[in-house]
Amino acid sequence: MKVSRRDFLSLGAGATIGTALTPLPWKLMDDVSIWTQNWAWTPFPEDGEVTYVTSTCTLCPGGCGIMVRKVNNRAVKIEGLKGHPLNQGGICLLGLSGLQLLYDNKKRIKTPLKRIGKKGEEKFEPISWEQAISEVCDKLSNLRLKGESHTVAGIVSSKFGVLNNLFKRFLTAYGSPNFLTPQSGSDSYSTAMFLMQGVDCNAGFDIENSSFILSFGAGLIEGWGSPVRIFRERTNFNQNGGKLIQIEPRLSNTGAKADKWLPLKPGAETVLALGFAHVIIKESLYKKDFINTYTQGFDKWKQTIIDTYTPSYVSKITGVKEEEIISIAMDFAKSSFPIAICGNGKDRTPESLSHSMAVHSLNGLVGNINRKGGIWTVPLPDYINWQEALIDDIAQNGIKKERIDSAGTKQYIYAKSLLNRLPEVVNLGKNYPINLLFISEDNPIYTLPNTNDVIKAFEKIPFIVNFTSYLDETSVHSDLILPNHTYLERYEDVSTPPYFIKPIISMAKPVISPIFNTKHTGDLIISMAKKLGGKISESFPWDSYNDCLKKTLNDKWQMLEEGGFWVNSTFNPSKAENQFKTASGKFEFLNAAISALSPGDIIKPEGDNSVFPLILIAYDSIRLSSGFIESPPFLIKAVESTILKQNDVVVEINPQTAKNYSLKEGDRIILTTPKGEAKTKVHLFDGIMPDIIALPKGLGHSNKGLNINNLMGQIEDPSSGFNICSGIRAKIAKA
Amino acid sequence: MDALDDEKKNTSKGFGILFFIIGVIMSLIIGWIIFPKLLYSKKNQPIDFNHKLHMASVDNGCASCHFLRKDGSFSGSPKLSECIGCHSQVQGQDPEELKFVEQYVSKNREVPWLIYSKQPACVFFSHAAHIKGAKMDCVTCHGYIGESTSLKVYEQNRISGYSRDIWGKDISGILKKNSWDSMKMDDCAVCHESKSNKSAREKSVQTQKEGCFVCHK
Numbered sequence: 045m046k047v048s049r050r051d052f053l054s055l056g057a058g059a060t061i062g063t064a065l066t067p068l069p070w071k072l073m074d075d076v077s078i079w080t081q082n083w084a085w086t087p088f089p090e091d092g093e094v095t096y097v098t099s100t101c102t103l104c105p106g107g108c109g110i111m112v113r114k115v116n117n118r119a120v121k122i123e124g125l126k127g128h129p130l131n132q133g134g135i136c137l138l139g140l141s142g143l144q145l146l147y148d149n150k151k152r153i154k155t156p157l158k159r160i161g162k163k164g165e166e167k168f169e170p171i172s173w174e175q176a177i178s179e180v181c182d183k184l185s186n187l188r189l190k191g192e193s194h195t196v197a198g199i200v201s202s203k204f205g206v207l208n209n210l211f212k213r214f215l216t217a218y219g220s221p222n223f224l225t226p227q228s229g230s231d232s233y234s235t236a237m238f239l240m241q242g243v244d245c246n247a248g249f250d251i252e253n254s255s256f257i258l259s260f261g262a263g264l265i266e267g268w269g270s271p272v273r274i275f276r277e278r279t280n281f282n283q284n285g286g287k288l289i290q291i292e293p294r295l296s297n298t299g300a301k302a303d304k305w306l307p308l309k310p311g312a313e314t315v316l317a318l319g320f321a322h323v324i325i326k327e328s329l330y331k332k333d334f335i336n337t338y339t340q341g342f343d344k345w346k347q348t349i350i351d352t353y354t355p356s357y358v359s360k361i362t363g364v365k366e367e368e369i370i371s372i373a374m375d376f377a378k379s380s381f382p383i384a385i386c387g388n389g390k391d392r393t394p395e396s397l398s399h400s401m402a403v404h405s406l407n408g409l410v411g412n413i414n415r416k417g418g419i420w421t422v423p424l425p426d427y428i429n430w431q432e433a434l435i436d437d438i439a440q441n442g443i444k445k446e447r448i449d450s451a452g453t454k455q456y457i458y459a460k461s462l463l464n465r466l467p468e469v470v471n472l473g474k475n476y477p478i479n480l481l482f483i484s485e486d487n488p489i490y491t492l493p494n495t496n497d498v499i500k501a502f503e504k505i506p507f508i509v510n511f512t513s514y515l516d517e518t519s520v521h522s523d524l525i526l527p528n529h530t531y532l533e534r535y536e537d538v539s540t541p542p543y544f545i546k547p548i549i550s551m552a553k554p555v556i557s558p559i560f561n562t563k564h565t566g567d568l569i570i571s572m573a574k575k576l577g578g579k580i581s582e583s584f585p586w587d588s589y590n591d592c593l594k595k596t597l598n599d600k601w602q603m604l605e606e607g608g609f610w611v612n613s614t615f616n617p618s619k620a621e622n623q624f625k626t627a628s629g630k631f632e633f634l635n636a637a638i639s640a641l642s643p644g645d646i647i648k649p650e651g652d653n654s655v656f657p658l659i660l661i662a663y664d665s666i667r668l669s670s671g672f673i674e675s676p677p678f679l680i681k682a683v684e685s686t687i688l689k690q691n692d693v694v695v696e697i698n699p700q701t702a703k704n705y706s707l708k709e710g711d712r713i714i715l716t717t718p719k720g721e722a723k724t725k726v727h728l729f730d731g732i733m734p735d736i737i738a739l740p741k742g743l744g745h746s747n748k749g750l751n752i753n754n755l756m757g758q759i760e761d762p763s764s765g766f767n768i769c770s771g772i773r774a775k776i777a778k779a
Numbered sequence: 780m781d782a783l784d785d786e787k788k789n790t791s792k793g794f795g796i797l798f799f800i801i802g803v804i805m806s807l808i809i810g811w812i813i814f815p816k817l818l819y820s821k822k823n824q825p826i827d828f829n830h831k832l833h834m835a836s837v838d839n840g841c842a843s844c845h846f847l848r849k850d851g852s853f854s855g856s857p858k859l860s861e862c863i864g865c866h867s868q869v870q871g872q873d874p875e876e877l878k879f880v881e882q883y884v885s886k887n888r889e890v891p892w893l894i895y896s897k898q899p900a901c902v903f904f905s906h907a908a909h910i911k912g913a914k915m916d917c918v919t920c921h922g923y924i925g926e927s928t929s930l931k932v933y934e935q936n937r938i939s940g941y942s943r944d945i946w947g948k949d950i951s952g953i954l955k956k957n958s959w960d961s962m963k964m965d966d967c968a969v970c971h972e973s974k975s976n977k978s979a980r981e982k983s984v985q986t987q988k989e990g991c992f993v994c995h996k
Contacts, residue, residue, distance in 0.1 A: 047794070054795040058802020065803075066810020067951045071818070074946070078939035081899055088900045094850055 092116035098125060098608040100538050100550040101139045102531045103673045105202070105228070106130065106270035107541040107548070108139060109608050112532065112555040119143055119532060119555050124272065129548060129611045130541065131272035137679055138669050139272075144676035146532045146559070151514045151674075153527035154560040163503050163521045173563065176526055180509055181575045183480055184218065188576075193219030193442035198482040199463060200225055201672060204539045206593050207566045209428050210584075211484060214569050217433040217583040218576070219442025222478075224449065224463045226491065227766050229391030230542040235458045235764055236400035237421060239638055240408070242626035248420035248545035248617075249385055251277040254286060255417060256379035258320070258372070260313045260403060261292040262387030265301060266664045269391070269543035287379070289372055291316065294663055294696065294738045295731025296389070306372070307733045310661055310771040311647030312362040313386065313395075316369070317402035318645065319358030320384075321349050323373035324409050330377065334411025338624065341634035345405070361646060363733070381417025382410050388770050389664030389741070391542065392671055397458070397763040398645050401638070408631050414617035421617055423547055425539035428596055434579040448475055449765075456765035464758060464767035467492060467501035483510045484565055485528070487672045489517040490745070493756040493769060494719050511565040516674065516745070527562040529554070534564050535593055537604075548611040549597070551604035564589050642762035650757045651718045651773025658701070660717055660774035661738050662752045668742030680748055686727050687740050693749030694727040695776075696738040702728050705776060712779040715739075717755040717772045723779055724750070737774060815950040819934040819943050825890050826883075827875045831928045841917045841925055853906035856892045859883060893933040895944040896921065896962060903996045913979065922959035967994075 063069060092115045101108045101122075109128030113121040122142050124135035156176040161167025171179075187193055198215050200208045203225045212223045233247035251257065251264070251274060262268045264278045281288070282301075290302035291313070299305040308316055324330050325346050335342050355366040376382045384406035386395050404419070412418035435443070446453060448469055449462035456462060466488075470478055481502075492498045502508065502521045510522035513530045528534070536552040566589025573584040586592035594601050600610045617623065626632045649659050667682045669675045686694065695715060697707065707713065711726045715737070724739070732738055743749030759769040837843035844857040862884070869880045883890050898904060909915045917925065934943035946952060947961030955961060958969070970976055971983040980986070985993045 047798075051794050051798045054798040055802040058799035058804075059806040060802075062803035062806030063810055066807055066814070068810040068814050071814075071946070071950060071952070072938070075818070075936055075938035078899060078941065081901060082940055091855075091900075093848060093854070094852060 089120065090115040090118040097553070097555045099532070099555055100536070100552040100608060101135075101142065102536055102538060102552050103138050103142060103145070103669065104267065104271065104671065105541050106136075106267075106272065107538040107544075107550050108135065108270065108272050109550060110135065110139060110142075114555065117556050119146060125608060128550075128609060129546065129613070130270050130544060130550075132276065134272040134276060136267070136271050136275075137667060137682060138673070138675070141676040141678035142532065144678060145514075145673065146530050146556075148514075148676075151516070152530070152560060153513060153515055153519070153525055153562070156527065156561075157525040159523045163523075164499070166515070166520045168525065173561075176524060177568065177571060177575060179524065180526075181572055183507055184572070184576060187479055188219065188438050191438065191441065192479060193438055194221060194445040195476055195479040196220045196482070197222035197224060197448055197466075197478050197480075198484070199466075199486050199488055200483075201485040202226075203460065204425055206428060206537050206596050207484070207569075207589070209430075210566055210569045210589070210592065211482070213430070213433045213583060214573055214580075216443060217435065217439055217573065217580045219435075219439035221443045221445060221447045222449075223461065224466060225461045226392075226463050226486065226488075227394045227459075227461070228542070229387050229394055232386075232394040232397060232400040232764070232766065233404075235397055236404045238458070239397075239635075240401060240404055240626070240632050241413075241421060241624050242632075243421050243623070245421040245423055246540055247543060248422040249383060249543045250417050250420060250545050251383075252280045252284075253417035254281060254381045254383040255284075256286060256376055256382040257281065257288045258376050258382065258384040258406065259288060259290050259298070259302070260317065260384070260386040260399070261290075261389065262298070262385045262391065263296055263389040263664050263666075264288075264298045265666060266296055266298060267390040267666050268298075268387050270541040271390075271666065273541075273544065287375070289376075293661060293733045293736050295729075296663060297666070299731070304372075305731075306364055306368065308362040308364050309733070310659055310736065311649060314399045314402045314645040314647075315353065315358055316362045316364060317384070317386075317399070317406055318349055318353040319355060319362070319364075319369050320373040320376065321402070321405055321409060322353040322358070323355065323370050324377045324406070325349060327374060327377070329374060330409040331411035334413075335409070338411075338630050339408060340626070340628040340630040340632045341638075345633035376406070377410055379410075381412060383407060383412055383418055385419075389662075390670060392664075393770065394761070394764070394766040394768055396644065396647060396761045396766075396768040397641065398643070398761075399768075402645075405633060408633060413631065414623050420545045421623060422540060422545060422615075425547070425549070427537075427539075427549065427598075427600065430596070433583040436579040439579070446475060448478060450475070451765065458763070459765045462765045463488065464492060465760075465765065467494070467498045468758075470501035470504055471497060478505050480507045480509065481505045483508065483512070483518060483522070485512065485672060487512075487516045487518045489521060490751060490753065491671060493753045493758050493767065495751060495754045496720065511568065513562065514674070526565070526568055527560065528565045529558050529562045532556060533558045533562070535590055537593060537597065545617075546612055546615045548609060549600060549604060550609040553605070553608075566592065644762050647759060647768060647770075649771045649773050650759060650769070653773060656717065656773030656775045657735065658774045658776065659736050659771045660695075660715070660755060661736060661771040662741050662756065663738050665740050665742065668740060670742035674745045675742055686729070688743065688749050689725060691747050691749070692723075692725050693739060693743050694725045696727050696729040696732045697776075698732050698734045698736070699728045699730065700734045701737070702726060705778070707776075707778070713776045714779050715755070715774060715776050717757075717774045719757050719772065720754045722750050722755060736771075737776070811950065818937060820937055822893060822933045822935055824893055824930040824933060826879045828930050829873075829875075829928050830925050834925050845917075847907050847910070851905070851907040856890075856894065859887065859889050893935075893942070895931075895933065895942045897941060898945070898962070899939075899941065901995055903994050913982075919958050920962065922957065964994075 095114045097112045099110050101110045108131035109125030111123045111125045112119050124131045124133045126133040155170045157168035158171045160169050198211050200211050215223050264274050288302040289304045290299040291306045293307055293310045295305050355369045359366045384403045386403045407419050414420055449465040451459040451462045489498050508522040509524045510519045511526050511528050512519050513528050519525050532555040538550040540548050570584050574581045603610050624630050707726045709728050715722050715724050739752045741752055744751030757772050758767045761768045846854050945962045970979040971986050973980055984990055
C-alpha cells in the first residue's frame with residue numbers, strides 16, 4: 045500500500061470535520077478569550093473586605109482630612125473626609141494620587157542604605173538598622189568628644205509638629221543650635237504681624253466672608269494656603285458677589301477667574317500696595333474710628349506715604365495706570381469687608397517683609413483686622429508642652445555658638461531659621477564647617493534655588509543622613525538613608541495650616557502596615573538619643589514616638605484617633621486678649637523696630653540687563669506639586685500641553701516679545717540666566733507681560749521638563765534674610 | 780497500462796475514504812477524550828475540609844461561615860480569624876485538622892483555598908441581590924457542597940486559570956442536569972431570560988438595553 049498525497053488530504057479533511065464535531069474549537073476559543081484578560085500586566089482590584097481609615101494628608105501644608113478605602117490590607121482609593129473643617133469632603137489632585145507615592149516600587153527606599161559610590165551616583169548598599177544607627181551615633185559621639193557638636197545641623201520640613209520638635213530637642217540636647225526649616229509666605233506674614241501687632245501668631249484669612257480681595261499674586265486656585273479650603277471659599281466668595289482683583293505679571297488661573305487682572309512689573313508689589321494706601325489716605329477713605337482707637341504711628345507713616353507714593357510715581361515704577369490705581373484703591377476702601385493678601389502663587393516661598401507689611405497696612409487702613417471677612421491673628425499651636433531638654437556642658441557650649449545661617453543675630457533679628465543661606469555659607473566656608481547634616485522629609489537640592497551651588501555645598505558636607513521615603517535629588521547625594529514610613533503608614537500630628545482662621549489639629553495615622561523595612565523617624569530619634577546616653581537620653585523620657593505623641597496630645601488623643609481632627613470652632617479673634625501686644629497695645633503702622641528695618645520697596649532681579657534683557661519668573665500650577673513631594677504620574681498626565689509638551693517644558697512668552705526674536709509657537713530656544721541655561725520650547729501667551737517669560741515650578745524630576753531652580757538665584761531680603769527671589773534676568777536664543 | 784491505472788485509482792479511492800474515517804475518528808477521540816484530560820491540571824485543596832461535620836455544629840447553616848458583610852458584600856471563604864475561635868488548639872484526631880493548626884493557625888498564615896466558583900475580575904456578581912433580593916438558596920448555584928465530607932479535586936484550566944466547575948464537568952457544555960453544574964453567563968441567563976420564571980425575567984436589568992455593564996464592569 046502506498047500512501048498518496050490525496051490520502052493525506054483525506055486524513056486532514058476527516059480530522060477537520062471530526063474536530064468540528066468535538067467541543068475542542070469552541071472551548072479553546074472561550075478559554076483563550078479569558079486568557080487574554082489575565083495577562084500579567086493587567087491590574088486586578090483586590091477582592092476582600094472593604095474598610096475605611098480616617099487620616100490626614102500631609103503631602104502639602106494644607107492638612108486636609110482624608111478617608112482611605114481599603115480592600116483587605118491594600119489601600120485602593122483616597123477621598124476627602126466629609127465634615128473636616130478644612131476640606132469638607134473635597135480633595136485635590138495631589139491628594140487623590142497619593143497611592144502612587146505609597147505603592148511606588150521604583151522610588152521608595154525599602155531598607156536602610158549606605159552610599160558606596162560617589163555622591164549623586166546612586167550607588168548604595170543595603171545595611172541593617174542596627175548598623176545604620178550605630179554608624180550615626182559613632183559619628184555623633186566623636187564630634188561631641190571633639191567639642192564640635194555645633195557642626196551638626198538638621199533640616200526638617202516645618203517647625204511645627206511633634207516629630208519636628210523631637211528633632212529640635214535632639215539637636216538642643218546634643219549641643220547644636222542648627223535646626224533649619226524652609227521659609228514660606230506664612231513666615232513673612234507672621235513676621236509682619238509680629239512687628240505691627242506684637243503677636244507671635246499665624247495669619248488667618250476669612251476669604252469666604254470677605255467682600256473684596258486685593259490679591260498681590262496669591263494663587264487662590266493654584267494651591268495657596270490650604271488648597272481645597274481656599275478653592276471652596278473662593279467659590280463661595282464669588283457666589284456672594286465678592287470682587288477679586290489679581291495683581292501679578294503673569295495671568296494665572298486665579299487671575300483668569302478674577303474680576304480684574306492687573307499686570308505689574310515683577311518686584312514692584314510693595315510700591316503698588318503703598319500707592320493704594322496713598323489714595324486711601326488722600327481720599328480720606330480709611331476707617332477713622334479704627335485708626336483713632338486702635339492704631340499708633342499713623343500720622344508719621346501717613347506723611348511718608350503721601351510724600352512718596354503718589355499715583356504718578358507708583359505708575360512709573362509698577363507699570364499700572366494712574367487711574368487704575370486710584371479706582372481700585374477707592375473700590376477697596378469703600379467695600380464692606382475688604383481684605384488685602386499677598387502670596388507668590390502657592391506661597392511656598394516668602395515675600396519681602398516690606399511687601400507683607402505694606403499689604404498688612406492696607407488691612408490696617410480699612411480696619412479689617414480680627415473681624416468677619418478680614419485677617420485674623422490665629423494662635424500658634426500650643427499643645428507641645430515638654431519640659432526643657434536637659435543640657436550638659438558640651439551641649440551648653442554647642443548651643444551658645446552662632447547658628448550656621450546667622451538667624452536671630454543682629455543682622456537677621458526676626459528670622460528663626462534661614463535655610464536658604466546654608467549653601468552659600470557652606471560653600472564660602474563662613475562661620476564653621478558642617479560635619480554632619482540630618483535631613484528629614486525635605487528635598488533641599490530640588491527645592492532651593494541655584495541647584496548647582498546647593499549640590500556643591502552638599503558635596504562639601506562629609507556626612508549626610510537622610511530620613512526619607514524616596515530616592516530623590518537629595519537622597520542620592522546622602523551618605524546614609526534611613527527610610528521613613530510614608531504618610532499613609534505612620535502617625536503624625538498636623539497643626540493649623542497656613543491662613544486657616546481657627547486653631548485645628550489633625551491626625552495622620554497608618555492606613556496600612558508598612559510595606560517595606562522602614563522605621564518612623566520619631567522612633568529613630570528616640571533610639572539615637574538613648575544610644576548616646578547621658579542627658580541626651582534623659583531628655584527623651586518616651587518609649588517610642590507613639591508614646592510621645594500620645595502623651596503630648598494628652599486629652600485630645602482619643603478625639604484625634606477616632607475622628608481625625610480637633611478644632612477650636614468657637615475661636616473668636618476679637619475676643620482674644622492678645623490682639624495687639626505692641627508697646628502701645630495697638631496696631632502700629634510705624635515703631636522703632638519698623639523704622640530700623642532696611643528700606644527696600646523695589647526688588648531688582650539679579651543680572652545685568654544689558655546682557656539679560658528679559659526677566660524669567662516662576663509660576664505655580666495646582667496640577668504640579670512643587671515642594672518636597674514629587675508629582676505622581678497622575679498629576680503629570682493632567683498637566684496641560686501649554687506647560688509640558690511630551691518631555692519638554694514650554695516657556696511662556698508674550699507674542700510681542702516673540703516677534704522681536706522672530707520666534708513662533710513651538711520653536712526650540714536656549715534660555716540663559718546668570719545661574720544656568722536650559723533648552724526649552726516657546727509658547728506664545730498673551731497673559732504675560734512683554735519682556736517677561738515664565739516657567740512652571742515642580743517639574744524636572746526624572747526626565748519630565750526641568751527644575752526651574754537650576755536657573756534661579758537668590759535675593760536676600762535685607763530686613764528678614766528670607767530669599768524673596770521670584771524672578772531673574774534672562775536671555776533667549778533660537779536653538 | 781490502462782488496466783493498471785484503473786486499479787491504482789480504485790485502490791487510492793478506497794484508501795482515501797479510510798484515511799478520511801481515520802481522521803474523523805482520531806479527532807473525535809482527541810476532542811472528546813484527550814483534550815479535556817490535557818486541558819485541566821489537578822490540584823488538591825491545602826486542607827481537606829469536612830463541610831458536613833461543620834454544618835452539624837453551626838447554627839446558621841452556610842451563612843455561619845460564608846456570610847454577607849455589613850456593606851452587603853460577600854465574605855467568600857472564611858479567613859483564619861473566623862476559624863481560630865475553635866481551632867486555636869487541636870480539637871480532635873483528624874490529621875487534616877492537625878495540619879491546619881500546625882501549618883496555618885500557629886504560623887498565622889491564611890489558607891490558600893482554591894475557589895471552585897471564582898469568576899474572572901471583569902464579572903460582577905452580588906450575592907446579596909440573589910440571597911436576600913431573590914431569596915435563592917445556596918444549593919441552586921453551588922450544589923450540595925454543604926453535605927460533603929471531603930473536598931473534591933480542584934481541576935484548573937491550564938489556559939484560563941479558572942476552575943473546571945465554571946464551564947462544567949461536561950466538556951460539550953450542553954448537557955446540564957443540575958442548575959449548579961456550570962457557572963457561565965448562559966447559566967445566569969437560565970433564570971434571567973427564563974420564559975417560565977416571569978419575576979426573574981422582568982427584574983433583570985442585565986438583559987435590558989445597556990445591561991452588559993451591570994455585570995461586566
